[in-house]
Amino acid sequence: MNGFGNVSGARGLTALSGSESPPSPGSEPGTVDMMVNMGPQHPATHGVFRMELRVDGERVLDLVPHIGYLHRGSEKLCEHELYSQIITLFDRLDYVSNFNNELVLVTAVEKLMSVEPPPRAELIRIIMCEFNRIASHLLFYGTFAIDMGAMTPVLYNFRDREKVQALFESVSGARMMHNYFRVGGVKQDVDADFAARALTLCDDLERGVDDSDRLLSENAIFIERTSGIGVISGEAALDWGLSGPVLRASGVPYDVRVEEPYSRYAELDFGVPVGSAGDCWDRFYVRILEARESIGIIRQAIALMEPGETMARVRQIARPPAGEVYAHCENPRGDLGVYIVSDGGERPYRLKVRPPSFCNLQALRDLTVGHYIADAVVILGTLDIVLGEVDR
Amino acid sequence: MSAVDVLIAFAGLLGLFTGLAVAVLSLTWMERKTLARIQQRAGPSVVGPHGLLQPVADAMKLATKEDIIPAYADQLLFWAAPLFVVVPAFLIWVAIPFGDGLSVRVLDLGLLYLVAISGIGVVGLLMGGWASSSRYSMLGGLRAAAQLVSYEIPLVVVILSIAVLVQSLSLDAVIGGNTITVGENTRELQGQGSIPFAFVMPLGFVIFFIAGLAELGRTPFDIHHAESEVVGGPFVEYSGAHWAVFFLGEYLNTFVISALIVILFFGGWSWPSPPESVFGTGLSDATTNLLGGAWFLFKTYIVVAVIFWIRGTYPRLRIDQLMSFAWQVLVPLSFANLVLIAAVLFYDWPLWVMTLLSLPILFGAAFGVQRRRGVRGRPRTVRVLRKSAGEIGRPVFSGGKPGPGGVITTPSQAGD
Known part of the structure; x- marks a missing residue:
């Protein structure tokens, strides 16, 4: 240039x-x-x-x-850490959906070690991940509104996100960088009143998502700014390797939770919102509907929860056999994958992350060229990138 | 003009200047508090009771901050640009009546004066945008020029309709009763002492309010200093006192547009009834004027609060939407309003005919704007595929490898 x-x-x-x-x-x-x-x-x-x-x-x-302003060499760092320490590094990839990141890593290592976490731990993980998906989407609605000059929604959404983080804190001890999932389960069981609090939170979040929905998606200016802007077809989206809400907004019903169910997602019933226009409106509204589906998943998972172990019998310092593994999960931003090569040691020989933000960001130029400057901001907003994940 | 007259005029200007400075301070506090309430925050609460001294602290901070002039800036224009915004904003107030004949200068051509002076401000924004030698301020300055010039037309045409209605360009005539002569007929127009013009010409009121918001560059028309796009636009390189002067001008303009809405459409200090008829005629002139002025300011603040409320609620338009709205909707409507009021006066119909004629046009236009732009509520393009209903779960990548030019079979249930 x-x-x-x-x-x-x-x-x-x-x-x-x-x-x-x-x-x-x-x-x-x-x-x-x-x-x-x-x-x-x-x-x-x-x-x-x-x-x-x-x-x-x-x-x-x-x-x-x-890109590259936030490059921290995470993948290289991982080669020098124990698997349990890598969990903390994964927290810092996509720093607004930490649990989902942790899940990918522990799933990969468990797959490599052929460890089956106890059912209760799996459900706790699902609940945490879905809450995190809602929290992440709430942040998206708010920042997206700010991109368009509406300054109020973000404060309402931060209020609700704060409640989610309070729950996370009571479970894991940290609001954001949780370090809660372990290879073979979770760090500790949840409190006795966890289910009740989670259900109350579900009601709160339902209201919060409805607030965003009513305030933004009923607004004529908002619709006009998003509808028909930054259109990408399903084929082009697949060619670019887009995933998550950005892909589904273009009409491709691809959700890792459905296509290759991991954890206990196969037992849960939920819907996958799919758009048809592939524009900014669809990318926004898919996320609104997705948050509602997540609330449904949480309610089902809480109903399924039974007392029991939360940690499988694994060594404190995981030492997977030599081999390689690829695991991927549905993050709020898309298909987050991790590829691990193990040489049988307690540290990975090589670890590669497939970050959804990075892949989604690739389409930015094609989406933006020909639009106005103001649209460039809106389109970037709907791709919902997190630089921690893009740059790693 | 005797020495006493000069002294009185000088004292009046000084009082106006001081009063407006205080008003601007109060507006910044009020804006922050209003937005905070809308957004479930506390707003300024530390400096003084309820944060009332926050504006003073801010003003002192800004006055003592380093005033940076970028090396590549055009020094003179950069320095002078804020003055081109703030001086006209002050000058407008010279003609604004706070009570019966109570203005710094009673101008028979008050409306003309307002229109003339308010057109200067855009020069300052354009100067600031160009002189900063920053691309963001350049874009912002050009946006401001395009926007302000466009929205000035409906604004002026509505003011013209008011002038036609009261057959005078004097602001006192707009507020108070007046006698108009149309052809052979002479009739008493009760001014806004009885019916405020917002009810006489609702179409004109709505146009004026919208165009006024755009003139101010306030949400949803704040494209020229949009933070998420041009990062402050013409103000992006300004700091310290110069920045403060720019914003003094912005707030003064907000105040003046609100005051104009009150004067032109809600009878200024006199509607619903002047102080004499409420408190009797026994009051001294000074007290009457004070009460009238307070009532006028109160109404102005209410309009300001509505403007802040809109700021807390709406997203921002894009520049093409904003321009097409001005030229395709507001300009024709404002001329329709002018023709209507002229016809009503020419045929000597009662004024409620104007109201009756305006309302269908207003609602028709609102409906038309929605329809023409294809905005009929939210687009129904997203649907939820349920797992239990078997709508999803069949593999997406059936056969072939996904990739550029590959055989991707996007499932047929996707788009339809």
Whole structure:
């Protein structure tokens, strides 16, 4: 990319000169395109994401994403940690859906070791993951609304997310970086009043999701800003390797929980919201409906819970046999996979993460080009990336 | 003009300046408190009782902050731009009547003066946007120019309708009773002492309110300083006192549009009844004016609160939607309003005919806007496939490998 091309504004054309980009074919004679640099400190890029926009007035002609500002070398770090320590690193990948990340790792290691966690532990995991999915989606509704200039929903959603985190804290001891799942189960059993509190929380969240639904999706401005914006077809979405709500919004009913049921999802009945337009509206509304389905899953899982063990009999320091394994789960953002190569030691030989945010982000340019600058922000919002996961 | 007159005018300006500065402080506090209440927060609560001194603390902070002028900025224009916003915003208030003939300067051409002065502000935004030499401020400045110029037209045409209705450009005439002569007929127009013009021309009121919001650059028309897009637009490079002056101008404009709504459509200080008829005529002139002014300000603050309320509720329009709304909806409607009021006066119909004619147009337009844009409630494009109903669970990747150009069989149940 040609960096900063021509500059508008005072002394711009000479002062900040770089290579000037030639006028695009569509623009009028005598005009030049402008480069706009968004991020990594832009309020709408959801973290340290940077995009270079080439714009003709308000129209986006080209977009180049730049990632890597939050690169911490997580995958390499994992090669130097015990499996139990890697759980804490996975908490920090997608830092708004920590339980879902932990689940992928412990599922992979259990698969490698052929360990079966006790049924109660599996249900606790499912409940935690689904609560986390709701919390993550609540955050999405709020930040998405902020991207569009509505500042109120995010505060309501933070109120509800706070309640979820309070429950997480009582279960795991931490609001966000839980480190609660273990290879073979969970760290400790939940309290006696857990079921009652979780059910109350379900009611609260149902109201919270309804609030977001009514405040945003009934609003004509909101509909007009999202409907028909950033359309991607099901085929293109699959070609890009998109997953999660972004893929389902394009009409592909692919949900790992249904296609390759892990944990005890096969026993639970739930719906998978699928869009048909593949636009920003569908990507938003799929998430609203998904949160409601998650509440249903939690209620079923609580009904299934019976007293029992929460930890299988495994060594404190897991030492899986030599071999390799790939496990993937349905994260709030999509299909999170982990590939582990073990040489029989207590640390993985190689660990590779398949991050849904990263894959979803790839489609950003195709989705955005031709739209307005304001739409670029909205489209990026619906992809709902978490930079901790994109950069790792 | 004698020395005394000059002194009185000077004292009036000084009083106006002080009063408006206090009003702006109160507005910032009120905005933050209102938004906080809407958003289930406490808002400012530490500095002073109920955070009442927060605006003072903010003002002191801003005044003492370093005033940075970027190296690549056009120094002079950058420095002067805030003045082009704030000075007109102050000047408008010279003509605003707080009571019966109680304004710093009673202008017979008050409405013309308002329209003329309020057009200057956009120059300041454009100057600031250009002089900052930042692409965000450039985009913001151009957005502001396009938006403010477009929405000025419906605004002015509605003001023109009011002028036609009262047959005068004087703000006092708009508020109080007036005699108008149409052709052979002379009749008493009760002004807004009896019926506020919001009820006489509801269409004009709605147009004025919407266009006024856009003139202010307030939600849902805040595209020129949209934080999530152009990060503050023309203000992005400003700091310290210059930034404060910009925002002084913004809040003054908010206040003035609210005051204009009250004056033009809700009878200013006099509706529903002037102080004399409530408290009797025994009061001194000063007390009467004070009561009238307080009532006027109270009404203005209510309008301001509605504007803040809208800010806490709505998302923002996109620039093309905003421009097409101005040119395709508001401009034609405002001219329709002007023609209607002219016809009503020409044929000497009673004023309720105007109301009757306006309301169908207003509701028809609202309906048309919804229909024309295809917004009929939420799109019904998402449906839930249930596992138990067997609608989902068949493999997506049946046969072939997924990939570019591969044989992907997207299930037929997906789209239909």
